[in-house]
Amino acid sequence: MAGGWAMAPILICSAVALAIVLERCWTLRRKSVLPPGLSQEVREWAQSDQLDPEHIEKLSNGSPLGELLAAALAVRNRPRELIKERIEDTGRHVVHRMERYLNTLGTIALIGPLLGLFGTVIGLIRMFMQVMVGGMADPTKMAGGIGEALICTAAGLTVAIPAYVLHRYFRSKVAGYCVDMERQATLLLDDLTMSATPAATPRPRRAPVASGKAQV
Incomplete structure (x- = not known):
């Protein structure tokens, strides 16, 4: 209450x-x-071919990594490029969900100091208006305006600093998860590609063609 009505948006943030x-x-x-x-x-399931649509759907709903691996298993009999494209498409959706609300947190970290500055300006305006009306005879009125300004500034920084730090922390955490999921998806992709590629059979050697001329 001592910070004035400008504290309301800061408290909401x-x-x-x-x-x-x-x-x-x-x-x-x-x-x-x-x-x-x-x-x-x-990977063991894929190698032993113990997969069915219900199993893949359950895997997809279990975790973000499971959703990424299930996307590859759903098209496991297709060419490598198609499997890779499906993994990339699914990965974009998975990352988007992991970064949910982080833009809002970053916005709060950005506008927190601005809201504090706004409250500071309002407090200073009130102080100068009271000085214009009553003069310098009542120092408590000036102190009230200065106090309101400082409280809003401190509150805005108190909200913005932790929000910014945690925003960066969650961003880096999601980036680390993306690297790990990409590595696991690549291992599964290699296994699916190797199992789908038939073993190369040696080509029979052609018999030498006999020459029509007898050697003397």
Whole structure:
């Protein structure tokens, strides 16, 4: 209340930022995005050909990594380029979902100091207006305006700094997950390509053609 009505948008931004941080911390857990041992298990399934549509759908709904691997398994009998294209398309959707709400968190980190500056300006305007009306006789009125300005500035920075740090943290975390998922998808792609390529059979050697002239 001491910061004036300009504190209202800052408090709203802080509540939204806190909700986003808690939701992303839960969603972006490593065991939730990259279940341990899943890639090796899927590769063994693919090699033993123990796959069916229901199995693939269950894998796709389990985790982001599972969705990426399931996309490759769904077209496992197609050429390598088509499988790779399907993995890339699915990967873009997976990354988009992992980065959900991060743009909002980055926006809060950007506008937090601006909201604090806005409250500072409002507080200074109030202070000077009171000085114009009542003069310098009441220092408490000036102190109230200065206090309102400083409280808004501090509140805006208090919201913006953690929001910016956590925004960068989640971005780097998603980037690391993308690298790991790309590596696991490449291993599965290599296995599918090798299993689909028939073994090369040696070509029979042609018998030498007998010369029509007898050697003397």
